[in-house]
Amino acid sequence: MSLGTILWTEEDPGRVIWTGSLTAEKASFRIDDWQGLEAVQPYESxxxxTDLLAIRLNEEWASCSDSDMGSVHSAGASVSGESSSAASSGSETNGASTPTRRVTRSASKTALAATTPTTKKHIISLSTQPGVVASGIGGLAAxxxxxxxxxxxxxxxxxxxxxxxxxHHGAHSNVYVALKQPITKLDYRNKxxxxxxxxxxxxLKVEKVVEYERGQAEFVVGKLETLRKEVLAKK
Incomplete structure (x- = not known):
């Protein structure tokens, strides 16, 4: 049984959490170099x-019925990642919202359509970011x-x-979306x-990913699904 199937059949809808970064930048991404192999800023790309994946997979899962879930969940089960919003509008909260503020890294060309999040039971895909963590991952001198x-x-x-x-502080957003809020109070269009x-x-700081483009997202998910099938075919 796949992870996607398990998450789909649980009483509480499954949550796939993508841990991202403050530095996600749409301007660094090129669809003809979607893996960022030639990107000037591959990390940001x-x-x-990951932002594209977090939103697009949620859209796919939301449109599925139990009978056709098997044709969709595999893409999400085979991908893991991180992400953060490049251009966004957001609010800060300790459980209660405060006035929205605008955060812009590059001009938005395509804003996400203002649709009401579905309350249908399905796996939800969410994007988070831990802020700036001094992890020592670079192997620098003490x-x-x-x-x-x-x-x-x-x-x-x-x-x-x-x-x-x-x-510990960086994990706050992950804990929040995993344990502290019911699905109905989480919006997959937010980071x-x-x-x-x-x-x-x-x-918590909540930011809406306003530069999301469905065409880009469908392309990336399609590429990853093709890659997944190629890997499985070799086993």
Missing amino acids: SKWV WIVLLRVALHYVVRVFGERNQTISG YGSCVRNFGQEF
Whole structure:
């Protein structure tokens, strides 16, 4: 039995969570180089791809019935990833919404249509981002890591709330969408981001992915499904 089938048949609709990044950039993505092999900013491009996947898979799953689920869930079960919104409008919340603010990295050409999220029972695909975490993943010298962490705290003091710094704080958005909210209160068109105030108080920043293009998303999902089938055929 596949993971998709298990998630589909659970009483509580399954949740596929894509952990992304603040740096996703639509302008870095080219459909003729969807893997970012020749991209000037491959990381930013890959994060945009994950945003596309998070939204598109949700659309596909929402349109499925139990009988045809098998033809769709496999694409989601075979893909894992991360992402973050390149151009978005969002709000900050500790459980209650605050006024919306605009965050723009590049001019939006195509805004996501204002459709009401479906309440139909299905697997939901959600995008999150952990803020800026000082993970030490770069394998730098210890003194450089310590200096970097200190600089992160300085930036946080000056008002940059994305400086989550620790993995614990960075995981806040994932925990929120996985455990703290029912499906009916989550919108797959949003990105849920971890933020921290000066003294470590966690809160959530919700941003709408307004540059989403369905054509791009369908192309990427189709490519990944083709790749999945090719890999399975070799087994």
